Amino acid sequence: MSISIEQVNKRFGNFVALDNVNLAIKTGELTALLGPSGSGKTTLLRIIAGLEQADSGIIRFNNEDITGQHVSERGVGFVFQHYALFKHMTVSENVAYGLTVKPKKFRPSKAEIAKKVNNLLELVQLGWTADRYPSQLSGGQRQRIALARALAVEPKMLLLDEPFGALDAKVRAELRRWLRRLHDEIHVTSVFVTHDQEEALEVADRIVVMNKGRIEQDGTPEQVYDNPANPFVYEFLGNVNLFHARVKQGQSSIGDLQVPSPEYTNSEEQDGLAYVRPHEIDVFNLPQPDAIKVKLDLVTIVGPAVRLEVLAESDQQLIHIEQPKEQFKQLNLKQGDTAWILPRYTKVFLGEGI
Amino acid sequence: MSQSAARSVIPGFGITLGFSVLYLSLLFLLPVAGLVLFTFKMTWPEFWAAVSHPQVVASYKLSFLASFIGASINAVFGTLTAWVLVRYTFPGKKIVDALVDLPFALPTAVAGIALVTLYASTGWVGHYLDLFGIRVAYSEIGVVIALTYIGLPFVVRTVQPVLADFEKELEEASAALGASRLTTVRRVILPAILPALLTGYALAFARAVGEYGSVIFISGNMPYKTEITPLLIVAKAEQYDYNGAAAIGVVMLAAAFILLLMINGLQWWASRRG
Numbered sequence: 001m002s003i004s005i006e007q008v009n010k011r012f013g014n015f016v017a018l019d020n021v022n023l024a025i026k027t028g029e030l031t032a033l034l035g036p037s038g039s040g041k042t043t044l045l046r047i048i049a050g051l052e053q054a055d056s057g058i059i060r061f062n063n064e065d066i067t068g069q070h071v072s073e074r075g076v077g078f079v080f081q082h083y084a085l086f087k088h089m090t091v092s093e094n095v096a097y098g099l100t101v102k103p104k105k106f107r108p109s110k111a112e113i114a115k116k117v118n119n120l121l122e123l124v125q126l127g128w129t130a131d132r133y134p135s136q137l138s139g140g141q142r143q144r145i146a147l148a149r150a151l152a153v154e155p156k157m158l159l160l161d162e163p164f165g166a167l168d169a170k171v172r173a174e175l176r177r178w179l180r181r182l183h184d185e186i187h188v189t190s191v192f193v194t195h196d197q198e199e200a201l202e203v204a205d206r207i208v209v210m211n212k213g214r215i216e217q218d219g220t221p222e223q224v225y226d227n228p229a230n231p232f233v234y235e236f237l238g239n240v241n242l243f244h245a246r247v248k249q250g251q252s253s254i255g256d257l258q259v260p261s262p263e264y265t266n267s268e269e270q271d272g273l274a275y276v277r278p279h280e281i282d283v284f285n286l287p288q289p290d291a292i293k294v295k296l297d298l299v300t301i302v303g304p305a306v307r308l309e310v311l312a313e314s315d316q317q318l319i320h321i322e323q324p325k326e327q328f329k330q331l332n333l334k335q336g337d338t339a340w341i342l343p344r345y346t347k348v349f350l351g352e353g354i
Numbered sequence: 355m356s357q358s359a360a361r362s363v364i365p366g367f368g369i370t371l372g373f374s375v376l377y378l379s380l381l382f383l384l385p386v387a388g389l390v391l392f393t394f395k396m397t398w399p400e401f402w403a404a405v406s407h408p409q410v411v412a413s414y415k416l417s418f419l420a421s422f423i424g425a426s427i428n429a430v431f432g433t434l435t436a437w438v439l440v441r442y443t444f445p446g447k448k449i450v451d452a453l454v455d456l457p458f459a460l461p462t463a464v465a466g467i468a469l470v471t472l473y474a475s476t477g478w479v480g481h482y483l484d485l486f487g488i489r490v491a492y493s494e495i496g497v498v499i500a501l502t503y504i505g506l507p508f509v510v511r512t513v514q515p516v517l518a519d520f521e522k523e524l525e526e527a528s529a530a531l532g533a534s535r536l537t538t539v540r541r542v543i544l545p546a547i548l549p550a551l552l553t554g555y556a557l558a559f560a561r562a563v564g565e566y567g568s569v570i571f572i573s574g575n576m577p578y579k580t581e582i583t584p585l586l587i588v589a590k591a592e593q594y595d596y597n598g599a600a601a602i603g604v605v606m607l608a609a610a611f612i613l614l615l616m617i618n619g620l621q622w623w624a625s626r627r628g
Contacts, residue, residue, distance in 0.1 A: 050530075072529045077530070078527065078530040080526070086527075086528075101528075
């Protein structure tokens with residue numbers, strides 16, 4: 001089922017939650033709505049589900065205008081951050097709920113419901129929990145039950161609101177890989193909301209980056225990560241170092257360093273901001289042409305990686321660098337030493353940035 | 355036990371238990387024991403005669419039935435009131451919220467007189483009910499109304515906080531799964547508030563069984579018809595028949611205790627799940 005969102009606006013009092021949002025989601029895609037809190041991503045998801053009404057604009061499912069339809073008629077599966085399982089029902093009663101509330105003539109027989117519930121519990125690998133109550137399960141298990149419950153009614157689409165937000169890091173990573181595999185298995189059109197860029201990059205077919213009620217960029221994880229459309233997306237998708245740059249006719253100068261910026265070939269000399277990711281900087285223990293001379297201010301070993309905080313000798317600017325531990329060991333450098341750094345990849349945006 | 359008490363983060367199990375037992379004994383257990391002891395002065399046939407007199411039996415029926423009906427009415431409309439107070443904002447909401455506690459604060463006799471004035475065949479409301487041949491004052495209906503009035507706050511105040519804490523997401527989850535509004539209320543909201551509702555019901559019922567002041571004005575106190583049991587106890591005590599009063603008291607005590615135990619059992623059953 002494809003989803004089309006056309007010129008949707010939503011305000012809460014004076015707060016603009018969604019500002020003229022247009023978005024089309026293809027059948028079978030797993031889309032992530034990514035953004036900081038207050039960016040409107042959850043509001044958009046709730047408007048798609050029908051849990052919230054847009055002030056203006058149209059929502060279409062498969063080209064059919066369903067803007068006025070009640071949530072119970074839209075046939076969407078919704079998964080909440082805090083699971084929203086019915087506490088007084090057992091796991092299998094929870095999963096069966098959507099089937100048992102159907103009007104009599106559409107309701108499957110008891111045996112059919114039981115069979116379906118069993119199949120779904122097997123699908124989420126929690127068959128043994130059927131007779132337990134939600135309070136007896138861990139967070140990760142509850143969320144998988146919530147997912148099974150949403151899938152029981154064979155929804156046209158699956159909408160997930162920060163589904164892993166309440167879980168601890170390890171369960172989170174496990175569950176998102178599991179969700180990805182599940183989606184590859186059942187191919188239901190899915191939209192999930194997250195503020196975790198890693199989660200979006202890992203799980204989604206497509207990422208929609210939102211900020212202040214607008215869509216900043218919309219593309220595959222690779223497109224969004226490698227070619228951020230603007231400084232906001234660049235900063236939001238990972239750690240970043242910022243440098244002041246002068247841009248002139250396809251060249252940017254960052255201090256003494258010259259980097260090609262072919263996208264600004266025809267520009268007059270103007271200010272810009274250069275973005276460099278911490279892991280896209282090379283470190284040397286000997287002087288290199290054009291390299292920036294720095295002092296190693298702080299060396300932190302984080303498992304297999306080394307995080308460096310270095311100060312540029314010229315203007316004392318703080319620069320963050322990340323390297324594999326092995327590579328750093330070979331340089332034979334320690335805290336307090338002098339080193340030379342060179343950005344491997346730089347992205348320059350014109351103007352004073354965000 | 356002493357070991358676990360020693361290990362507990364917050365000490366003082368011994369002293370708090372001791373104080374609780376003393377406190378409960380002085381305020382509660384001793385009077386009740388005294389009541390039971392009083393009846394031991396009677397022989398068994400005397401006791402049986404006192405508690406099984408047809409006039410007394412008629413009063414049991416009225417007291418328990420009217421309390422049951424009153425508490426049931428409160429269960430429905432008290433929940434509705436709690437719902438309105440929790441879910442909606444409207445001008446004067448705070449005042450309505452405060453008014454709910456009025457039956458707690460107002461002397462019951464004042465309430466009784468007010469109800470009579472309102473529901474007597476010459477009163478504002480009774481006047482119109484009279485046109486349909488419905489007599490409220492000096493009838494069983496009057497007893498039920500008085501007992502409903504005094505029980506309302508119990509249901510509202512026990513259900514209100516549970517409704518306020520109720521996660522909106524559960525309703526949304528139910529709706530997203532295709533349930534109608536009514537189905538959501540019946541299958542998701544009601545089960546969640548049921549333990550609190552039963553507590554409120556039990557409190558309202560218990561209060562109604564023991565109520566005296568507000569009922570005696572509106573009931574008319576006609577023997578065999580609109581006499582409640584507490585009235586008979588007071589009447590017997592006034593005639594210095596303390597034994598007879600105590601005997602009826604013991605029966606009420608036992609009946610109320612059994613009924614409350616049953617409601618508590620139901621409540622335990624309802625809250626055990628989840």
